[in-house]
Amino acid sequence: NAGVIQTPRHKVTGKGQEATLWCEPISGHSAVFWYRQTIVQGLEFLTYFRNQAPIDDSGMPKERFSAQMPNQSHSTLKIQSTQPQDSAVYLCASSQTKFQNTLYFGAGTRLSVL
């Protein structure tokens, strides 16, 4: 079991460019979560999917952020027109069941917007 796989590990973009982050959840896990982590804000919830369906995206900055889960083996987080304040570590996590949804995190993607 390779765990949750996130790519790329590091991404540097210029202000205004687009960034796409990828996540492959643990096989058999039914839920996928996206968080971002900064020193100032800590771990912030962005969005989550259950059985590929979007359940809650209340943490997403609506205008520039979007997330998809086209199949059970991967999810993407897309940030359009990146801004310096988007710089953070973006963490994807998956969980097995609805009741005891212990999250298993990937190693994260460190996004740096110059």
Added chain:
Amino acid sequence: QQKVQQSPESLIVPEGGMASLNCTSSDRNVDYFWWYRQHSGKSPKMLMSIFSNGEKEEGRFTVHLNKASLHTSLHIRDSQPSDSALYLCAAREGSALGRLHFGAGTQLIVIP
């Protein structure tokens, strides 16, 4: 306002000492708590979970939960330098959404 409050922000204990970390939720809908540990440069990993009143022990780690006050605490006895990490408390909304809210964390430093 953060739904999950952790204290202290940072804690320094000597090797072999006891570390006590606290976490309280302001959301009455919370029904489950987790403690995650995040070493520097790594991703968070689940340490312990609790949803019943009382105490749960696993090795050097003990978790307490008081559901009436929505307060949980994590106690680490015989602390080791390898325990130095950011400890995150997570609370789950007891609703169909089941979203997890994380606290800001307690940075634990164990001095050899």
